Amino acid sequence: MAGGCRGPHGRCRPVAPRAGRxxxxxxxxIGRRVSKALGIDFIDTDTAVQREHGPIEQIFQTHGEAAFRAWExxxxxxxxxxxxVVVSLGGGAVLDADTRADLAECxxxxxxxxxxxxxxxIHGTTRPLLAGEDPLVRWRRIWQERRSLYESVADITIDTSTGHLQHVVDEIATWARREPEPTEPRDPEKEQS
Ligand SMILES: Nc1ncnc2c1ncn2[C@@H]1O[C@H](COP(=O)(O)OP(=O)(O)O)[C@@H](O)[C@H]1O
Ligand SMILES: O=C(O)C1=C[C@@H](OP(=O)(O)O)[C@@H](O)[C@H](O)C1
Ligand SMILES: [Mg+2]
Known part of the structure; x- marks a missing residue:
C-alpha cells in the first residue's frame, strides 16, 4: 500500500495508522474496513491491550489509567x-510523546x-473516560484537551459525521494507494549533509 512508517525499530515500514477524535x-x-479494502492486516491497539490484560474498564478500575497508558x-x-498494516489507535494514544514521534513517520x-x-x-458506552452522568460533556472536554495533539500528527482529516461509513473507507483507501511509500529507511547522516 502507499505511504509508510519508519517504525520504532528504525526500519522502513509501510503502515496507515489513524488517530482521531x-x-x-x-x-x-473504519480502520478494519480500510485494511480489508487494501488487503492488509489490521490491528486495533485496544484489542491488543485487552488480549493481554483484560477488559479496558477493568484495567482502569484495578490498575489505573497510568498502567493502561503504559500497556497501550x-x-x-x-x-x-x-x-x-492498518492500525487503529485508542483516542488517548497521542498523549504519549514517543507515540507522537513514531506517528510523525507514518x-x-x-x-x-x-x-x-x-x-x-457513545450512548451506553463502557469506555471508562466517558463513564458518569454525561458522557458527551466529558467527550467535549477530552476533545478540547487533545485537539492540538491530534492535529499535530495528522496527515489528512476526514469527517465521519454524515454519509455512509463505506464512503469514508473508500476515501481513505484511495488516499493510501496514492500516497508514495518510502522505500528505504531514513539515513540520518545523509539528511545532515
Ligand atoms: N459514518 C460513520 N463513520 C464512522 N462510524 C460510524 C458511522 N456511522 C455509524 N458509525 C458507528 O459509530 C461507531 C464508531 O465507533 P468506533 O469505530 O468504535 O469508534 P472509535 O474507535 O473511534 O471509538 C460504530 O458503531 C460505527 O458503526
Ligand atoms: O480516549 C481515550 O483515552 C480512550 C479511548 C478508547 O479507545 P477509542 O478511542 O477507540 O474509544 C480506549 O483506548 C480507552 O477507553 C481510552
Ligand atoms: Mg476504537
Whole structure:
C-alpha cells in the first residue's frame, strides 16, 4: 500500500495508522474496513491491550489509567513496527510523546465527528473516560484537551459525521494507494549533509 512508517525499530515500514477524535469517531470500525479494502492486516491497539490484560474498564478500575497508558504504548510500538498494516489507535494514544514521534513517520488519518452525531455513537458506552452522568460533556472536554495533539500528527482529516461509513473507507483507501511509500529507511547522516 502507499505511504509508510519508519517504525520504532528504525526500519522502513509501510503502515496507515489513524488517530482521531476521542471515542466514536470511527477509528476501529473504519480502520478494519480500510485494511480489508487494501488487503492488509489490521490491528486495533485496544484489542491488543485487552488480549493481554483484560477488559479496558477493568484495567482502569484495578490498575489505573497510568498502567493502561503504559500497556497501550507497548501495543502501539509493536503495531507500528509491523509491515503493511492498518492500525487503529485508542483516542488517548497521542498523549504519549514517543507515540507522537513514531506517528510523525507514518501516514496518519484523523477522523472527526460532530458532537451532535457522536452522542448516538457513545450512548451506553463502557469506555471508562466517558463513564458518569454525561458522557458527551466529558467527550467535549477530552476533545478540547487533545485537539492540538491530534492535529499535530495528522496527515489528512476526514469527517465521519454524515454519509455512509463505506464512503469514508473508500476515501481513505484511495488516499493510501496514492500516497508514495518510502522505500528505504531514513539515513540520518545523509539528511545532515
Ligand atoms: N459514518 C460513520 N463513520 C464512522 N462510524 C460510524 C458511522 N456511522 C455509524 N458509525 C458507528 O459509530 C461507531 C464508531 O465507533 P468506533 O469505530 O468504535 O469508534 P472509535 O474507535 O473511534 O471509538 C460504530 O458503531 C460505527 O458503526
Ligand atoms: O480516549 C481515550 O483515552 C480512550 C479511548 C478508547 O479507545 P477509542 O478511542 O477507540 O474509544 C480506549 O483506548 C480507552 O477507553 C481510552
Ligand atoms: Mg476504537
Amino acid at each position: 476521542p471515542h466514536g469517531a470511527g477509528k476501529t470500525s 504504548r507497548a501495543a502501539v510500538r509493536e503495531a507500528l513496527s509491523r509491515g503493511d 501516514r496518519v488519518v484523523m477522523l472527526t465527528v460532530d458532537p451532535r452525531v457522536v452522542a448516538g455513537r
